[in-house]
Amino acid sequence: MLKKGEARMIKKMLKHGLSKSEIARRLGLSRDTVRKYANKPDGYVPIISRAPVVNSVDPYLPHVGQMLETAASESVDIPTTVIFDEIRRLGYDGSLRWLQTVIQRYELRRRAKEHEPLVRFETNPGEQMQVDWIEFPDDNLSAFVATLGYSRASYVEYVDNEKIETLIGCHLNAYEYFGGTPREALYDNMRTVITKRNAFGRGKHKFNPLFEDFSRHCCVQLRVCKPYRAKTKGKVERFNHYLCYSFHNALLVKLAMKRYKLNIDNANAEVLKWLDERANARVHQTTLQRPFELLMQEKHFLNPVPSPYMGIHPRVLIKSVSNKISENKVITPPPIIYIPSRDMQSYDRFIPSLLCVAPILASYEGLLCR
Numbered sequence: 001m002l003k004k005g006e007a008r009m010i011k012k013m014l015k016h017g018l019s020k021s022e023i024a025r026r027l028g029l030s031r032d033t034v035r036k037y038a039n040k041p042d043g044y045v046p047i048i049s050r051a052p053v054v055n056s057v058d059p060y061l062p063h064v065g066q067m068l069e070t071a072a073s074e075s076v077d078i079p080t081t082v083i084f085d086e087i088r089r090l091g092y093d094g095s096l097r098w099l100q101t102v103i104q105r106y107e108l109r110r111r112a113k114e115h116e117p118l119v120r121f122e123t124n125p126g127e128q129m130q131v132d133w134i135e136f137p138d139d140n141l142s143a144f145v146a147t148l149g150y151s152r153a154s155y156v157e158y159v160d161n162e163k164i165e166t167l168i169g170c171h172l173n174a175y176e177y178f179g180g181t182p183r184e185a186l187y188d189n190m191r192t193v194i195t196k197r198n199a200f201g202r203g204k205h206k207f208n209p210l211f212e213d214f215s216r217h218c219c220v221q222l223r224v225c226k227p228y229r230a231k232t233k234g235k236v237e238r239f240n241h242y243l244c245y246s247f248h249n250a251l252l253v254k255l256a257m258k259r260y261k262l263n264i265d266n267a268n269a270e271v272l273k274w275l276d277e278r279a280n281a282r283v284h285q286t287t288l289q290r291p292f293e294l295l296m297q298e299k300h301f302l303n304p305v306p307s308p309y310m311g312i313h314p315r316v317l318i319k320s321v322s323n324k325i326s327e328n329k330v331i332t333p334p335p336i337i338y339i340p341s342r343d344m345q346s347y348d349r350f351i352p353s354l355l356c357v358a359p360i361l362a363s364y365e366g367l368l369c370r
Helices: 004-015 020-027 031-038 058-073 080-089 096-105 108-113 164-178 209-217 230-257 264-279 291-301 314-326 344-369
Strands: 128-136 141-148 154-159 184-187 194-196 221-224
Touching: 004 020, 004 031, 020 031, 058 080, 058 096, 058 108, 080 096, 128 164, 128 230, 141 164, 141 230, 141 264, 154 164, 154 230, 154 264, 164 209, 209 221, 230 264
Parallel strands: 128 184, 184 221
Antiparallel strands: 128 141, 141 154
């Protein structure tokens, strides 16, 4: 695989009229290599795609970080040889040189001296999930992003709209991906989640009724950031930046080189592979562990994956209509039950409930005719 500059140099020399044999001689390449890159389109940039390297230090990084943090808090220096001896007793079978390389790669000594926490778990396992939208207006797409607070495992799904039905579907897919639901989910002030802040008192917000019912169905408590304090959900915000520059932009270039356009299908196909092979498999700079490995621990604290959500339950409709009839007032027609697109068998579970609703609706019509 050539470097970017070498690929450009081949194109430049060809434009100056040099033969492939002469270019190969000047650059020290084989003629077949020159011919291969000469046939590539102008502006072609070689992309090196490698699976994340699993090295022998990774399982011991949290312990190394704790040793460096403790040394910094005591205002003492600890040599790498001491760290090496300590993790050797824990089972490390690599070399001292490789340990030094990994410590330098993650800048652990600098971060410890600047009193930057090397290993952070601000939330307990299974406690919180942070959710956000990323908009890509040039591509007419948005990306739903969900990040678990403890493991930093993330889920991404590209969509062509941000409607409430789409948001609910993305949540269900995220819960399937994580293997369960957290106790609470944190959002910014998106209209599909919150309709009015402090509507019922300080900190008691009015949420979108459909989304609130869905969250209750999933046993997830809703939380929202304070206005102009989006950094409250900093975990998902940092992942958004990583997604944009490490995946989305790279995918645009990759597709453009093959004369393809980014669309919802190829974006979702590629992002799932990227999540499994790269984003959730890499060593996270904050936890110094792989999100997938921490997710295996966090799964034990997640609630079970919810059953498919079929919309606002008919009991809500029955209670609403009954209260209005008892007040003997002129009222507006009852709300329509929201049912997403499902196969015909999905409607079977509504038949018993709708049979209960029918007498109430009949009495409601009689009241309006008086």
